[in-house]
Amino acid sequence: MALFTPTFSLKSLTSTTSQRRRFGHSNWSFTARATVAVDAPSSSASDRGGAAPKLLLEVKDLSAVIADSKQPILKGVNLTVHEGEVHTVMGKNGSGKSTFAKVLVGHPDYEITGGSITYKGQDLVQMEPEERATAGLFMSFQSPVAIPGVSNIDFLNMAYNARRRKLGLPELGPIEFYGYVAPKLELVNMKIDLLNRNVNEGFSGGERKRNEILQLAVLGADLAILDEIDSGLDVDALRDVAKAVNRILTPKNSILMITHYLRLLEFIKPTYIHIMENGRIVKTGDISLAETLEREGYKAIA
């Protein structure tokens, strides 16, 4: 399958300013994003023909403040992600995990005040949010927003076509696109009627999460940033969502996921666990770090 990295602005999808405001920031373009969606296991040296995995993301000493108040939130984050790796960020409430994720995708609520972010060898900080999306960054938000007046299938179709346009490929019409998206619905075990409803409007918490993963499955990603995809999911939904994420993961792409719970990591095997505290990654380890946390709480790794 070809590489796809769709990107488009919410502004082109929503007809009124009030609809845009639902996103919390009138200039914040909701960007869709992506790359390959292939059913394949995650990376190993043999998958790569023995070659070392390529560097995908390098965050060095990153600091950031809230744009309005200038309150410092990130205080020197360091993180290196290679292709095919699954990185999990854990940490107490308010430690800066979501802020870090949002800074990576260029959320305008935050201002970078120091450090660097290199993505595929490029300075990510200099890229507009839409360019980041085009370059294969996908973020699934902790609280996915609704888009009144835009049906889910139209939204996905537009996002997908935006990328095809950028690649000089013909757009898919509604019928062709339906043929493309229908198998993805099965992947996330999502009810078909949710395709015809407005994006996330009236969706339950679990349906919103499944919908986020459907977007990821449709659009693909080189680096998928998943912020608490397990929150609010029942056990079956958690399994479905995790299965879908695993099927999207290939030796070429990576996941950076935020979670509070070991249960997600039983389904999506992490390469590394990072603990964030007060705006910095203070510890990195393997799954045993999450097991210790689950058993003994944060005091055990303080």
Ligand SMILES: Nc1ncnc2c1ncn2[C@@H]1O[C@H](COP(=O)(O)OP(=O)(O)OP(=O)(O)O)[C@@H](O)[C@H]1O
């Ligand atoms: N736009 C904002 N305006 C005001 N405060 C903010 C904003 N964004 C983040 N913060 C503050 O920054 C701190 C870190 O928030 P963040 O959402 O990154 O934490 P988190 O580690 O993801 O927490 P949780 O586990 O509860 O989701 C919190 O104290 C939060 O209130």
